[in-house]
Amino acid sequence: MKDSRTDNNRPARGGAPRQEGFTILETVVALLIMMVVGFGAVSLFVFSMNYNSGAADRARALALAQQRMEILRGTDYSNLSTVVSAMPTSENVGSPNTPDNDQRTFNVTTTLADDANVQNSHQKVIIVTVTPADAGRWTSGGVTLRCYRSENVMGTN
Incomplete structure (x- = not known):
């Protein structure tokens, strides 16, 4: 007779x-x-994909704002208002071709104003704001850069 602990076909002690x-x-x-x-x-996973997409749009907006600011910083002080008025208000960034197909449209606002804290308007404030045109939940904010430019003028003192 086999032991019931090793034989699974036989009934256990309870029957x-x-x-x-x-x-x-x-x-x-x-x-x-x-x-x-x-x-x-x-x-x-879906949350991280959306967050990374928004971060990529913010990085592109920052790069576009820096590019626009560098153009204005390299412009002569006397030509600033002409250059600002000629700049486009909408820019396409990225590639429209496959396989990338990652082109985004950004609204760019460039403001040039006299600094209220400086007499005789020898200093201007340049403000560049870039926002995604189709801002969603993850890219709702824009990027704003501010720069001060002053004219090289000899004072009376």
Whole structure:
């Protein structure tokens, strides 16, 4: 006679046959737990994709604002108002071609004003604001750069 601990086909001491494995209820509960964890991971993945896309738009806006500011910093003081008025208010950045196809449109506002704290208007404030044209939840804010330019004029003192 074989020992009942090693033979799975023989009845145990209680008379019922031994069975191994999971019940259907245990399997369903385990699948539900895995489904909840999986949906949580998918939502985090979607969140990170959207956040990274918004960060890329903000980085492009900053690069565009810096480029515009460098053009204005290199312009003669006497020609600033002419150059500012000739600058476009909308810029396309990126490639429209496949496989990249990542072209974005930005609204650019360039303001040139006399500094109110300086007498005789020998200093101007240049403000460049760049915002995405199709700003969504992740790219709602714009980038603003401010620069002061002064005219080289000899004073009376």
